[in-house]
Amino acid sequence: MDFFKWVSSILLLLSMLSISSSNPTGPPQIGFDFLTSAKKPEIVEKMVDWRRRLHENPELGFEEFETSKLIRKELDEMGIPYKHPIAVTGIVGFIGSGGPPFVAIRADMDALPMQEGVEWEHKSKIPGKMHACGHDAHVAMLLGAAKLLQEQRENLQGTVVLLFQPAEEGGGGAQKMIEAGVLENVKAIFGLHVSTDVAAGMVASRPGPVMAGSGFFEAVISGKGGHAAIPQHTIDPILAASNVIVSLQHLVSREADPLDSQVVTVAKFQGGGAFNVIPDSVTIGGTFRAFSKESFLQLKQRIEEVIIGQAAVQRCSATVNFNAKERPFFPVTMNNEDLHRHFRNVAGDLLGPHNIREIPPLMGAEDFAFYTDVIPGCYFFLGMKNESHGPLESAHSPYFTINEDVLPYGAALHASLAMRYLLESHPSPQSIEGKAHDEL
CATH class of the missing domain: 3.30.70.360 (Alpha-Beta Plaits)
Known part of the structure; x- marks a missing residue:
């Protein structure tokens, strides 16, 4: 190995780990810092604005043209490079070094063919279409995570891949994204879904099969x-x-x-x-x-x-x-044991270990399963329930609503899971030093 390249590698890794020297807990500080940033009024306001604009203009699977345009505009403003179109309306963004390792975080974009029953200022403007499953919030949180990660891009030794995916609701959008090559070189993927059954400030998941x-x-x-x-x-x-x-x-x-x-x-x-x-x-x-x-x-x-x-x-x-072309079979959504452990560590440091629930497998299906059928992945639920705000209707109800207080938590979790995965995927400076010494 060239001596100067070796020195550069050591210095870059030390900069990634510098947080450990200022804080004995090291990586746990990453989540705390991301959550602190995500709760800043200017970022909260942006995520709420993104989510409400998407909610007013819902689009069905493979028709998310305006949704895609909004996402690309925001990525352009953040200075994040991306590829488009992928699987008709999908977008793949890249933050970091541009080299390995690669880790992906995903949000689905499509709405449902339903008439919204909630009367509020930002009700759907499109008759017969509604974001009744939280995908508007998913996009807003991934954009929020993109902003957090872009601010730390110099500290990312590796690349975070942002997947904005069309057609989760039965269209097999994930399968189309995979066929377009979005998982090339990606070693792990994380995804989330808002939940009306889990308390705000909590997350829920399990190792192994999580959805059918x-x-x-x-x-x-x-x-x-x-x-x-x-x-x-x-x-x-x-x-x-x-x-x-x-x-x-x-x-x-x-x-x-x-x-x-x-x-x-x-x-x-x-x-x-x-x-x-x-x-x-x-x-x-x-x-x-x-x-x-x-x-x-x-x-x-x-x-x-x-x-x-x-x-x-x-x-x-x-x-x-079996209508497999119109409605593709969804594989089992399978959480990789090691990535689930990583999720528990990151979420525990960010939210506190007592705010992680382990749930039984759910008979619902999720096209995130197409990703976990190809590479290791971890899928979890982000709680929204707040008794003081009254009950929330379940997903796919015309009365479904989002507790926007949880947007910073989703953004911080996305960013923390990705950054810490990259950090922990690299060998320690000591192991690199030993190898370089042998080569010298």
Whole structure:
């Protein structure tokens, strides 16, 4: 190794670790400093403004053109380089040295096709569209983290990758981002979601599977229609569909290990339009979920077999469509053990260890799973509940609201998780010194 490069490396690492010499706790001070900065009125006001502007102008998956424009304008003002468009409307920003190691932090951008029911100054201006899942807050917090990290860019020995992702709500936006190469050289990724069930100032997560893998299915069961008064001349698809639905429930109650949580739900049943006419066909549809790839694929296989087999018992035919192109299967959201430990350390130092909750796996699905299916990741929930403010409606409700007091916490956690990951990914100055001495 060139002597001067070796000296430069040592000095840069010492500058990264200089916080340890001024504060015995070292890395924990990073989170404290980020949170202090994130709570400054000028940064809070910016995050609140970003979030409210996004809330007023919600856009659905792969249609987030104005959302993308706002993000790019703010990144330009911060002096943060980025790539766009990625997966139609997505953006990938870069802060730091431009070299390895690379760590990613992600926010989803899309809204839902819902009419907002909350009457307030910044209500959605777009009829039939609403940020009812907190993605407006997610973008605001990631922009806040970008501002915090950009101010520390000289101390980042490595690169933080900012992922502003489209189409989380069923569109598989994460999968499209991955196909576009956003995870190239990235070694770890962190993501968060606001939660109405966790108290403000607290976070919740768990190691291993945190959210289920999920898929959708639709089946058309065909028979022979006719008059309800002479059913013997018909082949009744409604009766066949009813038997199919009952049999599908047995897949969980009688074929799955009781300790291996699975769900099969039929939520769609369409057929017939008259009281006295048996229709030619019936359409049913639903979702299935599991916490392992093996269980998920087994459910998929058995759902198709049961639908076709039970329809045949009633003399009907059936076709099954899993709509994988329109609604991609979501893998299990899996938290890497080491990254979850890193999350607990960072969140504990920033919020206090008593403000970290470990939760059981959730049957909901999240397309962050596409990232954790490729590289190690950690996904956690940021609490918003504040009893003094009254109850919060759950996500995907037309009355969903955001407790904006938590925006600084999300920004500081994003920034702290990324910066400390880079810091801890580098060897200590002592180990570099020993290696360099050997080479000299």
